[in-house]
Amino acid sequence: MPTPGEVDDYFVQIKAMSDREAVLAQSAFLDTFLEQALSWCMVTAPSDNRDRIFRDPGSPLGSFSARILLAEALGVVSPAMRAQLDVIRRIRNVFAHTVRPLDFENRTLAEEAAKLDPGSMTRPGFVYQTGVEITSRTRFNDTSTFVIRHVIEFIGARHKGAVDGSWPVVAAYQSTYA
Template sequence: MSFEGVEMQIFVDEFEKELEGQSDRGLVIVGAAGLDVVLEGLLSATLNDEVKREAMFGPNGPLGEFSSRIKMAAGLGLISRDERRELELVRRIRNKTAHEVNATLSTDALRDLCMTLVLGRRLYAPKVIPLAEFPGGTRGIPHDFDDPRVVIPAVDLTLPDSSNPRSVFAASVRVLLRILVARTATAPDKKSPPADFMHPEEPLEHSMTQVSSQLKRAEALLEQMRQLRDRLQENGRPVAEQNDDISDLEAVSQKLKAMQQFADYSNEVIRRSRRSNLEQQ
Protein backbone atom coordinates (compact mmCIF):
# COMPACT_ATOMS: atom_id res chain seq x y z
CA MET A 1 0.00 0.00 0.00
CA SER A 2 1.32 3.42 -0.95
CA PHE A 3 0.53 6.45 1.22
CA GLU A 4 0.90 10.15 1.08
CA GLY A 5 1.97 11.67 4.41
CA VAL A 6 -1.50 12.68 5.64
CA GLU A 7 -3.04 9.39 4.49
CA MET A 8 -0.46 7.42 6.46
CA GLN A 9 -1.08 9.50 9.58
CA ILE A 10 -4.83 8.88 9.30
CA PHE A 11 -4.21 5.16 8.76
CA VAL A 12 -2.06 4.96 11.90
CA ASP A 13 -4.62 6.87 13.98
CA GLU A 14 -7.40 4.54 12.86
CA PHE A 15 -5.25 1.45 13.16
CA GLU A 16 -4.37 2.18 16.78
CA LYS A 17 -8.07 1.96 17.59
CA GLU A 18 -8.07 -1.54 16.10
CA LEU A 19 -5.51 -2.63 18.68
CA GLU A 20 -7.87 -1.89 21.56
CA GLY A 21 -9.91 -4.78 22.88
CA GLN A 22 -7.90 -7.45 21.07
CA SER A 23 -6.91 -10.72 22.70
CA ASP A 24 -3.18 -11.19 23.18
CA ARG A 25 -3.00 -13.21 19.97
CA GLY A 26 -5.12 -10.66 18.11
CA LEU A 27 -2.99 -7.78 19.40
CA VAL A 28 0.18 -9.43 18.11
CA ILE A 29 -1.15 -10.47 14.71
CA VAL A 30 -3.00 -7.21 14.03
CA GLY A 31 -0.13 -5.10 15.37
CA ALA A 32 2.45 -6.84 13.20
CA ALA A 33 0.15 -6.54 10.18
CA GLY A 34 -0.13 -2.80 10.69
CA LEU A 35 3.62 -2.42 10.91
CA ASP A 36 3.97 -4.50 7.76
CA VAL A 37 1.62 -2.17 5.86
CA VAL A 38 3.33 1.03 7.05
CA LEU A 39 6.75 -0.47 6.31
CA GLU A 40 5.57 -1.11 2.75
CA GLY A 41 4.55 2.56 2.58
CA LEU A 42 8.03 3.60 3.69
CA LEU A 43 9.72 1.47 1.04
CA SER A 44 7.24 2.61 -1.63
CA ALA A 45 8.19 6.21 -0.89
CA THR A 46 11.73 5.52 -2.10
CA LEU A 47 10.90 3.53 -5.24
CA ASN A 48 10.49 5.17 -8.59
CA ASP A 49 6.97 5.29 -9.98
CA GLU A 50 7.72 2.86 -12.80
CA VAL A 51 8.16 -0.02 -10.36
CA LYS A 52 4.93 -1.96 -10.18
CA ARG A 53 3.68 -2.38 -6.62
CA GLU A 54 2.46 -5.94 -7.12
CA ALA A 55 5.78 -7.02 -8.64
CA MET A 56 7.67 -5.79 -5.57
CA PHE A 57 5.24 -6.24 -2.68
CA GLY A 58 2.95 -9.01 -3.90
CA PRO A 59 3.11 -12.52 -2.38
CA ASN A 60 5.75 -13.63 -4.90
CA GLY A 61 7.64 -10.33 -4.97
CA PRO A 62 11.09 -9.77 -3.41
CA LEU A 63 9.49 -7.56 -0.74
CA GLY A 64 6.39 -9.66 -0.19
CA GLU A 65 7.35 -10.76 3.33
CA PHE A 66 7.59 -8.78 6.57
CA SER A 67 11.15 -10.03 7.09
CA SER A 68 12.36 -8.94 3.65
CA ARG A 69 10.82 -5.50 4.13
CA ILE A 70 12.63 -5.06 7.43
CA LYS A 71 15.93 -6.10 5.85
CA MET A 72 15.47 -3.82 2.85
CA ALA A 73 14.50 -0.82 4.99
CA ALA A 74 17.61 -1.39 7.11
CA GLY A 75 19.81 -1.97 4.07
CA LEU A 76 18.67 1.29 2.51
CA GLY A 77 19.35 3.16 5.73
CA LEU A 78 15.68 4.06 6.20
CA ILE A 79 15.48 2.76 9.77
CA SER A 80 17.94 2.71 12.66
CA ARG A 81 19.59 -0.34 14.23
CA ASP A 82 17.26 -0.20 17.24
CA GLU A 83 14.23 0.09 14.98
CA ARG A 84 15.33 -2.92 12.97
CA ARG A 85 15.93 -4.89 16.15
CA GLU A 86 12.49 -3.97 17.48
CA LEU A 87 10.74 -4.87 14.23
CA GLU A 88 12.55 -8.21 14.15
CA LEU A 89 11.39 -8.92 17.70
CA VAL A 90 7.80 -8.11 16.78
CA ARG A 91 8.12 -10.46 13.80
CA ARG A 92 9.45 -13.27 16.03
CA ILE A 93 6.64 -12.74 18.55
CA ARG A 94 4.10 -12.79 15.72
CA ASN A 95 5.52 -16.03 14.31
CA LYS A 96 5.39 -17.75 17.69
CA THR A 97 1.88 -16.48 18.41
CA ALA A 98 0.41 -17.26 14.99
CA HIS A 99 0.88 -21.00 15.50
CA GLU A 100 -0.91 -21.13 18.87
CA VAL A 101 -4.65 -20.47 18.86
CA ASN A 102 -4.77 -19.74 22.59
CA ALA A 103 -1.42 -17.98 22.82
CA THR A 104 -0.99 -15.41 25.57
CA LEU A 105 1.88 -13.00 26.12
CA SER A 106 2.20 -14.16 29.72
CA THR A 107 3.77 -17.50 28.76
CA ASP A 108 7.47 -17.56 29.57
CA ALA A 109 8.81 -17.60 26.01
CA LEU A 110 6.58 -14.79 24.75
CA ARG A 111 6.91 -12.79 27.95
CA ASP A 112 10.70 -12.87 27.70
CA LEU A 113 10.61 -11.67 24.09
CA CYS A 114 8.15 -8.89 24.91
CA MET A 115 10.24 -7.66 27.80
CA THR A 116 13.26 -7.21 25.51
CA LEU A 117 11.33 -4.61 23.50
CA VAL A 118 12.64 -1.17 24.43
CA LEU A 119 11.23 1.52 22.14
CA GLY A 120 7.75 1.49 23.66
CA ARG A 121 9.23 2.42 27.02
CA ARG A 122 11.95 4.73 25.74
CA LEU A 123 9.65 6.78 23.48
CA TYR A 124 6.38 6.46 25.35
CA ALA A 125 4.08 9.47 25.42
CA PRO A 126 0.41 9.46 26.42
CA LYS A 127 -2.09 9.36 23.57
CA VAL A 128 -4.14 12.16 25.12
CA ILE A 129 -2.34 15.40 25.95
CA PRO A 130 -4.23 17.72 28.32
CA LEU A 131 -4.92 21.27 27.14
CA ALA A 132 -3.16 24.31 28.59
CA GLU A 133 -4.95 26.46 31.19
CA PHE A 134 -5.50 30.16 30.44
CA PRO A 135 -6.22 32.93 32.94
CA GLY A 136 -9.80 32.59 34.07
CA GLY A 137 -9.71 28.80 33.95
CA THR A 138 -10.41 28.26 30.25
CA ARG A 139 -8.41 25.63 28.42
CA GLY A 140 -7.02 25.38 24.91
CA ILE A 141 -3.88 25.43 22.79
CA PRO A 142 -1.86 28.63 23.29
CA HIS A 143 -0.33 30.62 20.44
CA ASP A 144 2.62 31.63 22.61
CA PHE A 145 4.06 28.73 24.57
CA ASP A 146 6.23 31.12 26.61
CA ASP A 147 3.34 33.26 27.84
CA PRO A 148 3.80 33.24 31.65
CA ARG A 149 0.04 33.52 32.16
CA VAL A 150 -0.54 30.16 30.52
CA VAL A 151 -0.11 26.95 32.50
CA ILE A 152 1.14 24.14 30.28
CA PRO A 153 0.64 20.83 32.08
CA ALA A 154 3.33 18.20 32.56
CA VAL A 155 2.62 14.64 31.50
CA ASP A 156 4.06 11.39 32.79
CA LEU A 157 6.36 9.82 30.19
CA THR A 158 6.68 6.53 32.05
CA LEU A 159 4.90 3.63 30.39
CA PRO A 160 2.05 2.50 32.68
CA ASP A 161 2.16 -1.13 33.72
CA SER A 162 5.65 -1.46 32.27
CA SER A 163 6.12 -4.92 33.80
CA ASN A 164 3.16 -6.29 31.84
CA PRO A 165 4.30 -7.91 28.55
CA ARG A 166 1.03 -6.99 26.82
CA SER A 167 1.44 -3.34 27.77
CA VAL A 168 5.06 -3.35 26.59
CA PHE A 169 4.19 -5.01 23.28
CA ALA A 170 1.28 -2.67 22.55
CA ALA A 171 3.40 0.38 23.39
CA SER A 172 6.21 -0.79 21.10
CA VAL A 173 3.80 -1.34 18.20
CA ARG A 174 2.32 2.14 18.67
CA VAL A 175 5.75 3.74 18.84
CA LEU A 176 7.02 1.81 15.82
CA LEU A 177 3.99 2.92 13.81
CA ARG A 178 4.78 6.55 14.66
CA ILE A 179 8.46 6.06 13.89
CA LEU A 180 7.75 4.58 10.45
CA VAL A 181 5.44 7.50 9.66
CA ALA A 182 8.27 9.86 10.61
CA ARG A 183 10.79 7.90 8.55
CA THR A 184 8.44 8.03 5.56
CA ALA A 185 8.04 11.78 5.90
CA THR A 186 11.81 12.24 5.71
CA ALA A 187 12.56 9.45 3.22
CA PRO A 188 14.76 10.32 0.24
CA ASP A 189 12.91 11.48 -2.85
CA LYS A 190 11.84 8.81 -5.28
CA LYS A 191 14.55 8.07 -7.77
CA SER A 192 13.83 8.18 -11.47
CA PRO A 193 15.20 5.32 -13.56
CA PRO A 194 18.66 6.15 -14.95
CA ALA A 195 18.94 7.08 -18.59
CA ASP A 196 19.78 4.21 -20.92
CA PHE A 197 23.34 3.93 -22.17
CA MET A 198 23.38 4.77 -25.86
CA HIS A 199 27.06 4.35 -26.73
CA PRO A 200 29.58 1.58 -25.92
CA GLU A 201 32.02 3.89 -24.11
CA GLU A 202 29.44 5.18 -21.64
CA PRO A 203 29.37 2.33 -19.04
CA LEU A 204 33.12 2.54 -18.44
CA GLU A 205 32.97 6.32 -18.51
CA HIS A 206 30.38 6.33 -15.75
CA SER A 207 32.19 3.65 -13.76
CA MET A 208 35.37 5.68 -13.74
CA THR A 209 33.75 8.63 -12.02
CA GLN A 210 34.28 6.84 -8.70
CA VAL A 211 37.92 6.16 -9.54
CA SER A 212 38.36 9.84 -10.37
CA SER A 213 36.89 10.81 -7.01
CA GLN A 214 39.15 8.36 -5.18
CA LEU A 215 42.16 9.73 -7.04
CA LYS A 216 41.31 13.29 -6.05
CA ARG A 217 40.94 12.28 -2.41
CA ALA A 218 44.23 10.38 -2.52
CA GLU A 219 46.06 13.35 -4.07
CA ALA A 220 44.61 15.73 -1.46
CA LEU A 221 45.59 13.39 1.38
CA LEU A 222 49.07 12.97 -0.07
CA GLU A 223 49.56 16.72 -0.06
CA GLN A 224 48.50 16.92 3.59
CA MET A 225 50.82 14.06 4.55
CA ARG A 226 53.77 15.67 2.74
CA GLN A 227 53.15 18.96 4.49
CA LEU A 228 53.05 17.19 7.85
CA ARG A 229 56.29 15.33 7.06
CA ASP A 230 58.00 18.57 6.07
CA ARG A 231 56.96 20.27 9.31
CA LEU A 232 58.24 17.34 11.33
CA GLN A 233 61.56 17.46 9.47
CA GLU A 234 61.91 21.19 10.14
CA ASN A 235 61.51 20.46 13.85
CA GLY A 236 64.07 17.68 13.77
CA ARG A 237 61.51 14.93 14.33
CA PRO A 238 61.83 11.42 12.79
CA VAL A 239 59.75 10.97 9.64
CA ALA A 240 60.39 7.33 8.69
CA GLU A 241 56.82 6.32 9.50
CA GLN A 242 55.42 9.24 7.51
CA ASN A 243 57.61 8.36 4.55
CA ASP A 244 56.32 4.78 4.60
CA ASP A 245 52.71 5.97 4.68
CA ILE A 246 53.38 8.40 1.86
CA SER A 247 55.01 5.67 -0.22
CA ASP A 248 52.02 3.38 0.30
CA LEU A 249 49.56 6.07 -0.69
CA GLU A 250 51.68 7.09 -3.68
CA ALA A 251 51.51 3.49 -4.90
CA VAL A 252 47.72 3.53 -4.57
CA SER A 253 47.59 6.85 -6.37
CA GLN A 254 49.70 5.52 -9.23
CA LYS A 255 47.40 2.52 -9.64
CA LEU A 256 44.38 4.78 -9.76
CA LYS A 257 46.08 7.02 -12.31
CA ALA A 258 46.95 4.00 -14.45
CA MET A 259 43.34 2.80 -14.29
CA GLN A 260 42.10 6.25 -15.21
CA GLN A 261 44.58 6.61 -18.03
CA PHE A 262 43.77 3.20 -19.50
CA ALA A 263 40.03 3.84 -19.21
CA ASP A 264 40.34 7.23 -20.87
CA TYR A 265 42.37 5.71 -23.67
CA SER A 266 39.97 2.78 -24.12
CA ASN A 267 37.02 5.11 -24.25
CA GLU A 268 38.76 7.37 -26.76
CA VAL A 269 39.44 4.40 -29.01
CA ILE A 270 35.84 3.26 -28.73
CA ARG A 271 34.51 6.76 -29.25
CA ARG A 272 36.62 7.35 -32.38
CA SER A 273 35.71 3.94 -33.74
CA ARG A 274 32.04 4.61 -33.21
CA ARG A 275 32.26 7.96 -34.96
CA SER A 276 34.26 6.46 -37.80
CA ASN A 277 31.64 3.80 -38.31
CA LEU A 278 28.95 6.45 -38.38
CA GLU A 279 30.84 8.39 -41.03
CA GLN A 280 31.19 5.34 -43.21
CA GLN A 281 27.50 4.53 -43.08
Protein backbone atom coordinates in the same frame (compact mmCIF):
# COMPACT_ATOMS: atom_id res chain seq x y z
CA MET B 1 -3.11 3.41 2.92
CA PRO B 2 -5.43 4.04 5.83
CA THR B 3 -7.23 7.34 6.24
CA PRO B 4 -6.69 9.49 9.35
CA GLY B 5 -9.99 8.24 10.75
CA GLU B 6 -8.95 4.64 10.19
CA VAL B 7 -5.68 5.31 12.03
CA ASP B 8 -7.61 6.72 14.99
CA ASP B 9 -10.12 3.84 14.95
CA TYR B 10 -7.29 1.35 14.78
CA PHE B 11 -5.60 2.61 17.95
CA VAL B 12 -8.94 2.53 19.81
CA GLN B 13 -9.75 -1.00 18.61
CA ILE B 14 -6.32 -2.39 19.54
CA LYS B 15 -7.10 -1.92 23.23
CA ALA B 16 -10.16 -4.19 23.03
CA MET B 17 -8.42 -7.02 21.14
CA SER B 18 -7.02 -10.24 22.52
CA ASP B 19 -3.23 -10.52 22.69
CA ARG B 20 -3.16 -12.56 19.46
CA GLU B 21 -5.44 -10.15 17.62
CA ALA B 22 -3.48 -7.12 18.82
CA VAL B 23 -0.11 -8.60 17.82
CA LEU B 24 -1.32 -9.62 14.37
CA ALA B 25 -3.05 -6.28 13.81
CA GLN B 26 -0.09 -4.19 15.04
CA SER B 27 2.32 -6.24 12.91
CA ALA B 28 0.13 -5.91 9.81
CA PHE B 29 -0.27 -2.16 10.35
CA LEU B 30 3.48 -1.77 10.80
CA ASP B 31 4.15 -3.91 7.73
CA THR B 32 1.81 -1.69 5.67
CA PHE B 33 3.70 1.45 6.66
CA LEU B 34 7.08 -0.22 6.06
CA GLU B 35 5.93 -1.14 2.55
CA GLN B 36 4.86 2.45 1.92
CA ALA B 37 8.15 3.86 3.25
CA LEU B 38 10.15 1.44 1.11
CA SER B 39 8.06 2.34 -1.95
CA TRP B 40 8.91 6.01 -1.49
CA CYS B 41 12.61 5.15 -1.31
CA MET B 42 12.50 3.58 -4.76
CA VAL B 43 13.78 5.45 -7.81
CA THR B 44 10.78 4.51 -9.94
CA ALA B 45 7.23 4.36 -8.70
CA PRO B 46 6.47 0.72 -8.00
CA SER B 47 2.74 1.08 -8.73
CA ASP B 48 2.84 -1.17 -11.80
CA ASN B 49 5.12 -3.68 -10.10
CA ARG B 50 3.85 -3.44 -6.51
CA ASP B 51 2.56 -7.03 -6.43
CA ARG B 52 5.72 -8.38 -8.07
CA ILE B 53 7.89 -6.49 -5.57
CA PHE B 54 5.86 -6.90 -2.37
CA ARG B 55 3.14 -9.55 -2.64
CA ASP B 56 3.58 -12.28 -5.23
CA PRO B 57 5.02 -15.65 -4.16
CA GLY B 58 8.79 -15.34 -4.17
CA SER B 59 8.71 -11.55 -4.41
CA PRO B 60 11.90 -9.94 -3.13
CA LEU B 61 10.10 -7.93 -0.43
CA GLY B 62 7.29 -10.39 0.22
CA SER B 63 8.11 -11.04 3.85
CA PHE B 64 8.09 -8.88 6.95
CA SER B 65 11.68 -9.98 7.55
CA ALA B 66 12.86 -8.81 4.11
CA ARG B 67 11.11 -5.46 4.54
CA ILE B 68 12.72 -4.96 7.95
CA LEU B 69 16.19 -5.69 6.57
CA LEU B 70 15.78 -3.33 3.63
CA ALA B 71 14.26 -0.65 5.86
CA GLU B 72 17.46 -0.67 7.90
CA ALA B 73 19.68 -0.73 4.80
CA LEU B 74 17.88 2.32 3.37
CA GLY B 75 17.89 4.25 6.63
CA VAL B 76 14.14 4.04 7.22
CA VAL B 77 14.93 2.56 10.65
CA SER B 78 18.07 2.54 12.77
CA PRO B 79 19.93 -0.66 13.70
CA ALA B 80 18.41 -0.45 17.20
CA MET B 81 14.92 -0.08 15.75
CA ARG B 82 15.58 -2.99 13.38
CA ALA B 83 16.50 -5.13 16.40
CA GLN B 84 13.18 -4.18 18.03
CA LEU B 85 11.36 -4.97 14.78
CA ASP B 86 12.97 -8.41 14.76
CA VAL B 87 11.56 -9.07 18.24
CA ILE B 88 8.13 -7.85 17.07
CA ARG B 89 8.42 -10.17 14.05
CA ARG B 90 9.35 -13.19 16.22
CA ILE B 91 6.40 -12.54 18.54
CA ARG B 92 4.14 -12.13 15.53
CA ASN B 93 5.34 -15.43 14.09
CA VAL B 94 4.59 -17.32 17.31
CA PHE B 95 1.03 -15.98 17.39
CA ALA B 96 0.50 -16.43 13.64
CA HIS B 97 1.82 -19.99 13.40
CA THR B 98 0.47 -21.56 16.59
CA VAL B 99 -3.06 -22.95 16.65
CA ARG B 100 -3.35 -23.41 20.41
CA PRO B 101 -4.62 -20.52 22.54
CA LEU B 102 -1.81 -18.11 23.41
CA ASP B 103 -1.35 -14.85 25.23
CA PHE B 104 1.53 -12.93 26.74
CA GLU B 105 1.38 -15.11 29.85
CA ASN B 106 3.17 -17.76 27.76
CA ARG B 107 6.77 -17.96 29.01
CA THR B 108 8.34 -17.85 25.52
CA LEU B 109 6.27 -14.81 24.52
CA ALA B 110 6.92 -13.05 27.84
CA GLU B 111 10.67 -13.62 27.43
CA GLU B 112 10.59 -12.21 23.90
CA ALA B 113 8.47 -9.24 24.99
CA ALA B 114 10.97 -8.53 27.78
CA LYS B 115 13.51 -7.78 25.03
CA LEU B 116 11.36 -4.90 23.79
CA ASP B 117 12.40 -1.46 24.98
CA PRO B 118 9.66 1.05 24.16
CA GLY B 119 11.55 3.83 25.90
CA SER B 120 14.38 3.52 23.39
CA MET B 121 11.96 4.14 20.52
CA THR B 122 10.71 7.53 21.72
CA ARG B 123 11.76 11.01 20.71
CA PRO B 124 14.57 12.72 22.58
CA GLY B 125 13.20 14.46 25.65
CA PHE B 126 10.19 12.14 25.96
CA VAL B 127 10.23 10.21 29.23
CA TYR B 128 8.64 6.80 28.92
CA GLN B 129 6.82 5.30 31.92
CA THR B 130 9.13 5.08 34.90
CA GLY B 131 8.56 3.38 38.21
CA VAL B 132 5.66 1.39 36.77
CA GLU B 133 5.62 -2.32 36.01
CA ILE B 134 4.99 -2.70 32.30
CA THR B 135 3.12 -5.78 31.10
CA SER B 136 4.31 -7.78 28.11
CA ARG B 137 1.25 -6.63 26.16
CA THR B 138 1.93 -2.97 26.95
CA ARG B 139 5.60 -3.38 26.09
CA PHE B 140 4.65 -4.90 22.71
CA ASN B 141 1.92 -2.34 21.94
CA ASP B 142 4.01 0.66 22.95
CA THR B 143 7.13 -0.46 21.08
CA SER B 144 5.21 -1.24 17.90
CA THR B 145 3.25 2.02 18.16
CA PHE B 146 6.46 4.04 18.55
CA VAL B 147 7.97 2.27 15.53
CA ILE B 148 4.79 2.92 13.50
CA ARG B 149 5.03 6.58 14.49
CA HIS B 150 8.68 6.72 13.42
CA VAL B 151 7.91 5.16 10.03
CA ILE B 152 5.01 7.57 9.47
CA GLU B 153 7.31 10.47 10.29
CA PHE B 154 9.93 9.06 7.91
CA ILE B 155 7.29 8.96 5.18
CA GLY B 156 6.33 12.55 5.97
CA ALA B 157 9.92 13.74 5.80
CA ARG B 158 10.69 11.72 2.67
CA HIS B 159 7.58 12.40 0.65
CA LYS B 160 7.08 16.06 -0.20
CA GLY B 161 3.34 15.57 -0.65
CA ALA B 162 3.06 14.19 2.85
CA VAL B 163 4.91 17.17 4.29
CA ASP B 164 2.70 19.72 2.57
CA GLY B 165 -0.42 17.89 3.75
CA SER B 166 -1.49 16.16 0.53
CA TRP B 167 -1.18 12.78 2.24
CA PRO B 168 -3.52 13.41 5.18
CA VAL B 169 -2.58 10.39 7.29
CA VAL B 170 0.85 11.84 8.09
CA ALA B 171 -0.48 15.29 8.98
CA ALA B 172 -3.35 13.88 11.05
CA TYR B 173 -1.13 11.38 12.80
CA GLN B 174 1.52 13.97 13.60
CA SER B 175 -1.01 16.44 14.97
CA THR B 176 -2.99 13.85 16.94
CA TYR B 177 -0.12 11.83 18.42
CA ALA B 178 2.63 14.45 18.69
